[in-house]
Every structure is written in structure tokens, then in C-alpha cells.
Amino acid sequence: MTTEVAPAATEQRPRAGRRNSSEARAGLLLALPFVVLFSVFTLWPVLQSMFMSFTDTRITDIRTPFQVNFVGFENYAKALGDPVFRRAALNTGVFVVVGVPLTLACGLAAAVALNKGITKFRSVFRVGFYTPVITSIVAVAVVWRFLLQPDSGLVNTVLGWVGIDGPNWLGDTRTSLLSLIAMAVWRNFGTGMIIFLAGLQAVPWNLHEAASIDGASAWQRFWYITLPILRPTVLFVMVTTTIGYLQFFEEPFVMTQGGPLNSTLSASMYTYQQFGFGNYGLAGSMAYLTFLAILLVTLVQFRVTREK
Amino acid sequence: MNQSRSMAVLYVILSILLLIVIMPFIWMLLGSLKSQGELLQVPPTFLPEAPSWDNFARLFQRLDFGRYFLNSTVVAVVVTVANLVFCSMLGYALAHLNFPGKKIIFGAVLGTLMIPGLVTFIPQFVLVVNMGLGNTLPALFLPFLAGPFGVFLMRQFFLGMPRDLLEAGRLDGASELGIFFRLFLPLAGPALATLGILTFLSSWNNFLWPLVVASTEDTYTLPVALALVSTGQNQTDYGLLLAGACVVVLPILLVFLFFQRYFIEGIATTGIK
Numbered sequence: 001m002t003t004e005v006a007p008a009a010t011e012q013r014p015r016a017g018r019r020n021s022s023e024a025r026a027g028l029l030l031a032l033p034f035v036v037l038f039s040v041f042t043l044w045p046v047l048q049s050m051f052m053s054f055t056d057t058r059i060t061d062i063r064t065p066f067q068v069n070f071v072g073f074e075n076y077a078k079a080l081g082d083p084v085f086r087r088a089a090l091n092t093g094v095f096v097v098v099g100v101p102l103t104l105a106c107g108l109a110a111a112v113a114l115n116k117g118i119t120k121f122r123s124v125f126r127v128g129f130y131t132p133v134i135t136s137i138v139a140v141a142v143v144w145r146f147l148l149q150p151d152s153g154l155v156n157t158v159l160g161w162v163g164i165d166g167p168n169w170l171g172d173t174r175t176s177l178l179s180l181i182a183m184a185v186w187r188n189f190g191t192g193m194i195i196f197l198a199g200l201q202a203v204p205w206n207l208h209e210a211a212s213i214d215g216a217s218a219w220q221r222f223w224y225i226t227l228p229i230l231r232p233t234v235l236f237v238m239v240t241t242t243i244g245y246l247q248f249f250e251e252p253f254v255m256t257q258g259g260p261l262n263s264t265l266s267a268s269m270y271t272y273q274q275f276g277f278g279n280y281g282l283a284g285s286m287a288y289l290t291f292l293a294i295l296l297v298t299l300v301q302f303r304v305t306r307e308k
Numbered sequence: 309m310n311q312s313r314s315m316a317v318l319y320v321i322l323s324i325l326l327l328i329v330i331m332p333f334i335w336m337l338l339g340s341l342k343s344q345g346e347l348l349q350v351p352p353t354f355l356p357e358a359p360s361w362d363n364f365a366r367l368f369q370r371l372d373f374g375r376y377f378l379n380s381t382v383v384a385v386v387v388t389v390a391n392l393v394f395c396s397m398l399g400y401a402l403a404h405l406n407f408p409g410k411k412i413i414f415g416a417v418l419g420t421l422m423i424p425g426l427v428t429f430i431p432q433f434v435l436v437v438n439m440g441l442g443n444t445l446p447a448l449f450l451p452f453l454a455g456p457f458g459v460f461l462m463r464q465f466f467l468g469m470p471r472d473l474l475e476a477g478r479l480d481g482a483s484e485l486g487i488f489f490r491l492f493l494p495l496a497g498p499a500l501a502t503l504g505i506l507t508f509l510s511s512w513n514n515f516l517w518p519l520v521v522a523s524t525e526d527t528y529t530l531p532v533a534l535a536l537v538s539t540g541q542n543q544t545d546y547g548l549l550l551a552g553a554c555v556v557v558l559p560i561l562l563v564f565l566f567f568q569r570y571f572i573e574g575i576a577t578t579g580i581k
Contacts, residue, residue: 019478020406026484027407030397035413037394037454042420045431045451052431065434113322117315127568128326131333134564136513138531139553142538143336146546151350154335160351186329247424250515250531254538268426272516280430287426294424 053285059278068281075285085286087262088270091177092290095266096245096297099181103241104234106185107192112222114193115200126197130190137187141254144183145170170256173263180251180264188244192237199233200226235305239298246294333557340364340551347546363551371548372525373555376533383448383518383529384511390453391507392500399462400488404474414463417456425516433520443523452511458503465499466492501570505563512560530556 048065053075055068079085110129114122132140147154148169156166169179203226211221227234249268252258258265267290274283339347341359367373401407402414428451436447469492477487518529528536534552542548 022484023405024407026488027401027405027410029485030401030405030488031407031409031413034394034398034454034459037450038417038420038456041432041435041451041454042423042428042456043416045428045435046420046423048431048434049427062434062437065431065438110325113318116318118318118322121319123568125322125326127565128330130568131330131561131564134509134560135333136515136531136534136556136560138513138515138535138538139336139556140332142534142549142553143332145538146339146347146550147332147335152348152352154331154352157351186332243422243424247426249426250535254535257539268516271426272519275430275520280434284430287424287430291424291427294422298422 049284049287052281053288055281057280057284059280061280071281075282076289078282079286079289084262084265085267085270088258088265088267089289091263091265092246092248092267094177095181095184095248096242098178099184099245100238100241102181102185103188104192104237106189107237108196108230108234110189110193111196111200112226114197126194129193132187133190135187137250138254140187141183141251144179145255148179171260173260176256176260176263180248180255183251183255184245184248188241192241195233195237196230199230203229231305235301238305239301242297242301243294246290246297333561336550336553336557339546340554342547344545344547347550363547364555366548367551367555371533371537373530373533373552375526376528376530377555379445379448379527380512380529380531382445384508386449387452387511388504388508390449391455391458392504394454395458395503396462396493396496396500397488398459399464400466400492402459402463403466403469404471404492405484417459421456421460429517429520432517436521443521443527445527447521448518448527448529449511451517452514455507458507461503462496462499465496469495498570501567505567505570508563509560 052065054070054072056071056074057065057068061068110125114125118125148156150156150166150168150171153166153169155169159166167175169175207225208221211225216224247268248266249272252264252266252269253272256264258269267286271283271286271290274286338354338356340363341356341361342353343358343360343362346353346357398413398417402410432451433442436442436450441447441450473491474487477491482490513531514529515531515535518527518532519535522528522532525533530552534549534556537543537545537552538549
């Protein structure tokens with residue numbers, strides 16, 4: 001942020017010129033390895049995948065990726081008209097709309113609880129709640145599939161203690177997606193918690209004391225003092241969690257393979273399946289639709305939360 | 309009085325929640341030592357009746373998990389080292405040096421920070437196949453050697469370091485590269501630790517790309533192998549699967565418990581996993 005562009009200035013100031021040119025040389029040299037790798041393996045693929053989504057590229061064109069036919073928006077129209085893709089998009093939407101608020105609420109509740117003067121074991125709780133975040137989704141999905149077994153699973157056993165006959169969580173279309181959402185909340189609320197804990201340091205606690213003397217309840221103080229200060233933090237966690245959830249993939253891949261009856265098929269998973277069938281152009285358009293959703297949701301969330 | 313009572317209630321609630329949150333891991337560990345018969349028992353047992361390493365033995369003997377473990381480790385180490393080197397170099401240049409193209413490079417890095425792997429994996433796949441690297445270990449790590457997140461993190465860190473250090477180095481006649489390698493880099497320890505741990509973690513847990521690239525067993529990484537076992541013919545062999553989950557999770561868990569300070573600082577300052 002503190003920089004001014006150098007090259008134009010170099011010629012006008014001959015005394016500084018020599019140093020500036022060695023500085024520019026060093027800068028370019030330090031940038032070179034990253035820029036080369038980044039251009040080849042990230043920038044170029046981003047552009048090529050856009051190109052690909054407007055062509056009829058198939059697996060058979062893999063050696064000649066540019067000798068393909070341009071088909072305009074045909075892939076996009078095909079994706080949007082495909083009832084299975086629509087179902088996958090709907091599932092992804094439900095996953096986000098239900099999962100993101102739950103994740104945020106759990107993360108915020110954990111952060112506020114840990115900030116209430118807990119001194120003993122504070123870091124034990126913090127590390128414990130954060131542990132699911134660092135683990136491989138594939139591994140935890142395997143474990144959760146076992147926990148959610150209809151008969152011998154731990155969840156239904158515990159429910160049985162209080163007289164509830166638990167459903168076949170992953171095998172029933174009414175509970176399958178909800179089960180994946182529950183697992184996602186469990187795995188991700190720790191990230192929110194850590195960021196909220198950092199955000200809570202900015203809350204003026206003397207204001208809390210004053211409000212408390214004036215008779216404001218704990219809930220009122222949270223709502224009118226803490227939450228407004230946390231607003232940017234909440235927005236940030238909301239955006240990053242939404243971006244992550246819009247691409248959920250491992251959970252259905254391992255736990256349900258998208259079933260039963262496509263009830264847990266996600267947009268990412270369907271995109272991957274189309275890639276597997278060799279329909280690269282079509283899969284590319286689906287990936288860009290997800291990306292478009294990410295951009296849109298991010299913009300909307302910034303808009304909505306900035307008002308007021 | 310009332311105060312300490314509500315504190316006690318808070319502790320009890322938090323402890324119960326903690327137990328619920330880590331229960332899947334406890335269940336995974338205990339389950340990995342149980343036999344298939346015991347795993348399907350109704351109601352389930354808590355402690356294994358006859359704990360045995362049999363599931364782990366099958367994992368490493370009948371399946372080739374030693375190989376997958378090695379693949380995961382090699383890929384994660386290469387990706388981590390490369391990111392530490394390349395990202396700190398560019399991060400420093402962006403923070404303290406003037407050079408042509410600087411703004412464009414920073415813009416491109418920021419712009420791709422949000423682009424998901426879902427968008428790039430097909431062209432990347434076409435690229436590595438055409439480079440003759442399909443289904444090889446280099447294909448597993450090449451696309452991740454230069455990640456935008458690391459540049460962002462290192463740039464922010466170097467911006468926070470005093471420019472006086474740079475000027476002092478120049479007055480002493482140090483070369484530009486010498487200033488970076490001998491003055492700035494040795495002071496970047498904490499930022500490098502954070503970047504290193506986060507990069508290692510995301511590489512270890514990465515799934516979509518190795519799933520796309522690895523088409524035979526000799527290039528599988530742990531998550532790919534576990535996912536394929538869990539959806540293949542052994543999909544109800546829970547002893548095997550839970551032992552596999554342990555092998556994927558435990559190394560990372562140990563690294564995390566050792567270095568949790570850096571993890572949590574990294575998340576709190578950058579907000580990105």
C-alpha cells in the first residue's frame with residue numbers, strides 16, 4: 001500500500017537511478033519463480049476453463065484442447081436445464097442456507113462463552129473445539145458414517161437411552177442432507193469461534209458494566225453492544241463459510257455418494273461426475289456457475305451487511 | 309456467590325460440549341481396535357472387549373497404506389517448502405521493493421485468492437497430461453507450489469517490519485538479495501511457521517485434485533485411498549475404515565497439538581484456513 005511506481009522516476013533522478021535499477025532487478029528476481037509457476041498452473045487454467053466452458057471439449061480432445069468447436073452458451077443452457085443439476089444446486093443452496101447460520105451461531109456462542117472470564121482450561125476448550133477443523137473431511141466423514149449407523153451407531157444408541165427411536169440418518173431422504181449439515185457445523189464452527197474470539201477483544205467492557213448498572217440484561221448487552229462491534233467479523237466469517245459450503249464435495253462423496261435419490265448430491269459432486277464422464281466443456285460451465293454463485297453471494301452479503 | 313455458581317454451570321456446559329465435539333475422535337480410536345463383530349454389536353460397546361491391532365495390520369499389509377502415507381508426506385513436504393520459499397520471496401518484494409509489474413502481480417494474486425479448485429481442475433488436468441505427467445507424484449504437487457494465500461500472508465508480515473532495516477542494510481553496502489536473505493528472512497520465523505503449518509495441513513487434507521490425478525494405487529494419497537476404500541468393496545468393513553481414518557487424522561492431530569499457537573494465531577490474523 002505504501003508504494004509508488006518506480007520505473008518512470010528512475011530516468012529523472014540519475015543519482016538514485018543506480019540503486020533503483022538494482023532494486024527493480026532484485027524485485028523481479030524474487031518475483032520470478034512464483035510468477036512463472038503461478039501463471040502456468042493457476043492463471044492460465046482459470047482463463048482456459050472459461051474458454052472451455054464455451055466449447056464442446058470432451059475427454060477425446062485432451063491432446064488438442066484448442067481444436068474444439070465454440071458452442072456459445074450451450075453448456076450453460078444444458079446445465080441449467082438438467083433436472084439433476086438443478087436438484088444438486090437446490091441441495092447446495094439448502095446446505096448453505098441452513099448450514100451457514102448454524103455454524104455462525106455455534107461459533108459465536110462458543111466464543112462468547114469462552115470470553116466470559118473462563119480462566120482455567122480455557123486453552124483446552126479452545127483447542128478441543130478447534131480440533132475438527134484441522135482434520136481431513138474424508139476421514140471424519142468415514143467416522144460420522146459409522147456414528148450414524150441405524151442400529152449399532154452411537155447417535156441412535158444415545159437417542160435410545162431417552163426413548164427416541166432414531167431414523168436411518170443417511171439412508172432416509174428426509175434426514176440425509178440434514179445429517180451432512182450437522183457434520184459440517186460440527187467440523188467448521190471452530191474457525192468462527194477463533195475469529196470471533198479475536199473480534200471480541202475489541203468490545204469495550206466498561207460500556208458493558210455501565211449498561212449493566214443501568215439495568216440492561218445480559219442478552220440486551222450482547223445484542224446492542226457486542227454484536228454491532230462484531231459486525232465486520234460476522235460478515236467475514238459468513239462470507240468465508242458460505243464460499244466453503246457452496247463447494248461441499250467430500251461429505252456426500254464418502255457418506256452417501258449423493259443418494260438416496262440424489263437427496264445429497266452437491267453441485268461440486270455433479271460437476272466432478274460430468275468430468276468423470278468426459279464432458280469437460282459441460283463440467284467447466286457447471287464449475288463457473290458455482291463460481292458465479294460465490295461471487296454473487298459475496299457481493300450480496302457485503303451489500304446487506306454494510307447498510308444500517 | 310451467585311457469580312461463582314453461574315461460572316460452575318458454564319464450566320459444566322462447556323465440558324459436556326467439549327465431550328460431544330471430541331467424541332467422534334474417541335469413537336474412531338476405540339473403534340479402530342475392535343473386531344468387525346464387535347463393531348456391529350447392538351448396543352455398541354464403549355471400550356474394546358479384546359483390543360487388537362488387526363485392523364491396522366490389514367491396512368498396511370493387505371492394503372498399501374504405507375505407500376499412501378509416504379505419498380501424502382512427500383507431496384505435503386514439497387508443497388510446504390516451495391510455498392515458504394516462493395511466497396516469502398514475492399511477499400517481501402511486494403512489501404518493500406519497487407519493480408515493474410508489481411501492481412499487476414499483486415492484483416492477480418488477490419484476484420485468484422477466491423477462485424475455487426473446482427474451476428481450475430479440468431484445465432490443470434489437461435495441462436499435466438499434456439506435460440506427460442498424468443498419474444505421477446509431480447502432478448500431485450505442481451499446481452500447489454505457488455499459492456496466492458502465502459503471498460498475501462507474507463506480504464502483510466513484511467509490511468509490518470521496519471523499512472529502516474532495509475535502509476540500514478543498504479548503507480552497509482549489502483546487496484538487495486542479501487538484505488532479504490540475511491536481514492529480513494531470519495526475522496520472519498513466526499510468519500513462516502504459520503504459513504508452513506497451514507500449507508502442510510491443506511496439502512495433507514487435499515482431496516479433489518489427487519482424486520482427479522491419481523488413477524493407480526502407486527500415486528494415491530491417504531484421503532484418496534480412504535475415500536476409495538470407503539466407497540469400494542470394503543465399504544462396510546468399519547474396522548478397516550476407522551483404522552484408516554486414524555492414520556489420516558492422528559499425524560495432523562499431533563502436529564496441531566504441538567504447534568496450536570501458530571495455527572490459532574494464523575487463523576485469527578488472516579481468517580483463512
